[in-house]
Amino acid sequence: MEPLAYRMRPRNLDEIVGQQHLVGPGKIISRMLKARMLSSMILYGPPGTGKTSIASAIAGSTKYAFRKLNAATDSKKDLQIVAEEAKMSGTVILLLDEIHRLDKAKQDFLLPHLESGRIILIGATTENPYISINPAIRSRTQIFPVHPLSINEIKVALARAMTDQQRGLGKMPLVLEANAEDQLARATNGDLRSALNGLELAAKSTDPGPDGKIHLTLPVIEESIQKRALSADKDGDAHYDVVSALQKSIRGSDVDAALHYLARLIAAGDLTSIARRLMVIAYEDIGLANMPAVQRAVTAVQAAQQVGLPEARIPLADVVIELCLSPKSNSGILAIDKALDQVKQGGVGAIPDYLKDAHYQGAKKLGHGVDYQFPHDYPQDWVAQQYLPDRLKGAQYYEPKQNGRFEAALGKQYWQLRLAQRQVLNGHHHPTK
Structure with a gap:
């Protein structure tokens, strides 16, 4: 059946x-x-x-x-x-x-x-x-x-299943106690399939009492669903809200809050969401402020996926704590989004001829690759030349932050290169050797 x-x-x-x-x-x-x-x-x-x-x-x-x-x-x-x-x-x-x-x-x-x-x-x-x-x-x-069902919506479905005599359990003399109903609706975390199958298991595995009725008590329901309320709280928060709260807690450097939301996702067995979100958090919120921590986050996620739950909780906890306490920078996502916005608004421009592909016959006749200056031929492997299209010359997307030594060093190099480039080019399109 x-x-x-x-x-x-x-x-x-x-x-x-x-x-x-x-x-x-x-x-x-x-x-x-x-x-x-x-x-x-x-x-x-x-x-x-x-x-x-x-x-x-x-x-x-x-x-x-x-x-x-x-x-x-x-x-x-x-x-x-x-x-x-x-x-x-x-x-x-x-x-x-x-x-x-x-x-x-x-x-x-x-x-x-x-x-x-x-x-x-x-x-x-x-x-x-x-x-x-x-x-x-x-x-x-x-x-x-589609969203996790609310507690009240699950209760509606449970009541329907208990009274339906053709497809449901309506022919069984069931009494679902109020606190057991609450637990069944809450602990299944908005998952109606789990709630209905838990109800059926409880109903069919419980003997009738002296009054001839099958009493579904809180212990019976807890045994049947084999879990307590996990990522859903008493208001039936959606799974995605817990993931969001994890990211915002790490971004806000609150170790204990982040561990709480991580625990809810682990208890729900949702290793896939944890893995994806932690890698996003590492690059989005820590990023260039602490790239070694970002790499350790990727390694920890890979380790967690290899060992699986419950052992996965160990590398996950370690990396969540480190990400919380690490310097933060979102300069990478701000930079690429600024560049994307300009591209989407039509800010593209023609690629300078000397940057175009020259690996085919006839490219030089078109002027492609001619006068390109190969940086490795110059001292310190750098030469000032214009890379952006003419119409975007001087555009700046990246704004270095100073929260960590790693990005502070990158920022210093960035500003030095921009200044040197501007001084050498001094308004000219393309310098000659």
Whole structure:
């Protein structure tokens, strides 16, 4: 028999618990269905938050065939079977789990079917699609975040499962005590699948009492879900809020707060999010102020991933403490963002001819590479020449900070080179030897 979470899967949008920003009245997915203009989409968020439920509800609401595959474990042949079915029936809704692991061969096969509309793709992923999913797929889909369910939303789903006599546990004489219900709703961290399966395990493994009823007490529920409240607090904070709080605590040099949020992520078993976020923090917030610490952070993350939990907590704790107490600098991210902003606003300009590629026949006739001065031919491997396009001459993106000895030394070198360059060029486009 299928698990309770599977049996209680929504058959239409009205049965979906949570994610009202997508499926509520007048919201985007509801409007798509009403207008019969369903497009491919990617749903991303933590496990058990309704990605598969939304896909099956859309299929139920449209009466289209619904198929589910996994991008990592199912083959290109499995995709071909779905494509053939789509040719015969007109349209198939394909839920593709772990879409961030879709390889190029499967992607290339899938793209024309998305273009034609024969396959409506609903990709599901716990990874940030803007980072982990190929742009070719992203450009053909709408991207929607799904959030951990609130405590009240999980309680609604639990009550529904306990009273549904066809698909749920309504035929069992269950009594779910209030404090047990609170724990079940809280400790599953916004993951409805875990809550429903924990409820079913508790119900089916507990003998009836003298009154003939199955009493689901707090100890029974705690035993059934095998965990306490992890990263969710009493208000059901989203998983992403904990990750954000970890970064802000490290940035703010608060060791104890950072260790608290790290502990919540470790207790939730979320090594993937910890690893990615710590590497981002190292480069974004410590950066050039202490590059050796940045490198140690990368090494610690790699060690944590190799040994896995629970031992991973040791290198992770060490590096979080070091990052908290390290000098901070965000000059790197500020510099690249300033450069990107200028490029996006059309600030590009022509590359000077002497910097253009000259490794092909006829390049010299075009003036490419001519008069380029090779820095290694000069004292201290440096010569003043203009590298930026004419229209951006003198542009400055990097503003060195002085918080750490490492960046202070870089800053000193930066200013010396800028000054020397400006003095030598003195307004001329390109110096000659």
